[in-house]
Amino acid sequence: MxxxxxxxxxxxxxxxxxxxxxxxxxxxxxxxxxxxxxxxxxxxxxxxxxxxxxxxxxxxxxxxxxxxxxxxxxxxxxxxxxxxxxxxxxxxxxxxxxxxxxxxxxxxxxxxxxxxxxxxxxxxxxxxxxxxxxxxxxxxxxxxxxxxxxxxxxxxxxxxxxxxxxxxxxxxxxxxxxxxxxxxxxxxxxxxxxxxxxxxxxxxxxxxxxxxxxxxxxxxxxxxxxxxxxxxxxxxxxxxxxxxxxLERIRPQLRVRWDYKNFEEELEKFLNTIEDYKKLPIVHATVEGREVDRQKVQQVLNQFLAKRVLHFRSKIIEETEREFFEMKTGEMNIRALLREYFENEKISEFAYELFKALRIGDIEEAKKIAEDYLRGLRQNDVEKSSP
Ligand SMILES: [Mn+2]
The missing domain is CATH 3.60.21.10 (Metallo-dependent phosphatases)
Known part of the structure; x- marks a missing residue:
């Protein structure tokens, strides 16, 4: 053994x-x-x-x-x-x-x-x-x-x-x-x-x-x-x-989804749950509702999260937008559409990954996806030019 x-x-x-x-x-x-x-x-x-x-x-x-x-x-x-x-x-x-x-x-x-x-x-x-x-x-x-x-x-x-x-x-x-x-x-x-x-x-x-x-x-x-x-x-x-x-030293990353109607209460409840982490967490917050005052949401998040977490990322979804996505364009359709358009699996998958990140405004994630993709391309170049 x-x-x-x-x-x-x-x-x-x-x-x-x-x-x-x-x-x-x-x-x-x-x-x-x-x-x-x-x-x-x-x-x-x-x-x-x-x-x-x-x-x-x-x-x-x-x-x-x-x-x-x-x-x-x-x-x-x-x-x-x-x-x-x-x-x-x-x-x-x-x-x-x-x-x-x-x-x-x-x-x-x-x-x-x-x-x-x-x-x-x-x-x-x-x-x-x-x-x-x-x-x-x-x-x-x-x-x-x-x-x-x-x-x-x-x-x-x-x-x-x-x-x-x-x-x-x-x-x-x-x-x-x-x-x-x-x-x-x-x-x-x-x-x-x-x-x-x-x-x-x-x-x-x-x-x-x-x-x-x-x-x-x-x-x-x-x-x-x-x-x-x-x-x-x-x-x-x-x-x-x-x-x-x-491993215990991994920095916690938390996804939360709050209703705009009672978003401040939910935020407060959430803050009570994050006190015990050894490392300040990273928070990925989604606020969802109708006629969202985006500026106000940002302000409140900044005020309450800034010192309690290492970093937070927020996205705001207007309910009408969400309905639009759900009714008109299922994720699979977009994927199929991209495939049809690019006629290349690799490129269409890349486009789809980018789409998923950018649709919710996640620029950092999109950057990482793009970097990974470019790295793959460069590797292929090297391989092409190697004997
Ligand atoms: Mn890896």
Missing amino acids: VRIAHFADTHLGFRQYNLEEREQDFYDVMDEIAEKIVEERAEIVIHSGDLFDSPKPPAQAYYAFKKFLNKLEGKAKVFAVLGDHDTPKRRGMPPHKVFDDRIRILGLASGEHQTLNLKGEEVFIAGISHFGRRYRDLLIEELKKLETLVSKNSISILALHQAIDKFFSIEDVYELRVDEIPRNFKYYAMGRLHSRMLASFGNGTLAYSGSTEIIKSDEIADWEKSGKGFYIVDIGKEDVHVEKVN
Whole structure:
């Protein structure tokens, strides 16, 4: 039996809403992860990509990872694959390389593996860093090579940072179909999907550990429902046991919806519920009603929320607008309309995501969506120009 800690999508260096506190939050969480990994006595640590939010992270992000490694020094062996966010353009050096005397980066150009001997047990660890969709065929080839190297009853781990069709809701952005993944590994340590996901697969268990902080507002529901954090996995020759570890230093993000008619009362009630958080929350407030005095709503929100929360975002919905949307244009219709117009799945999905964010005036979210999309485009360019 060997005990591993599996996590991914830590996005060190990301600064949500351009707030210094939000950058710091991601470093706090990294400290907490290290402490909890030590408590859990994991012998192997696997990071499945997007360790950093960009291939050129700020110095603080390097420092946060250095602190992380210091805490684990002599206690666990650390492995990492690159994600879509921290893979450098062209032939640049990945930021992880700074730590290559202390971590093992797997699969920079092709599938790679290492066999460890832990307390007399052989552990086979394989990994491939992120491949863009355009290079799918190469990725599949690399996976086939790894498949031939694993013996059926060994303790074997495969680390990947890829979107698998079965687990991604947006069709056509996946890089792997579920039937293209070798089935003879015991544990599939996945990154890329920001919500947690566990599935039995082939001989073992496939797991997306999810992001470790709330990166986009569409991650709030998942965080509320099942928490965020990492997995502690006990892998034996026969079976795999996965336990989720939740993090407490994640900054709370709350969605609230208030009726304009009694909005001030509801706001007051809400303020009583947020006193116990260790970190000031981020609030996404919606005020809904007829003939809303927008200026007044803003004023009241400013007056009451400003010092009680780290940051708040508000949207005001006039009831007539809402009726219009519901009656005339269901979300699916808009999506279909965009598909028809662009005749390209990727672009129409991008437009639809943008539409959803901008319809409610969420500029920050729209920026993040646009950045992600542009990053995808640039990657494809690099791939096109690579041999
Ligand atoms: Mn990510």
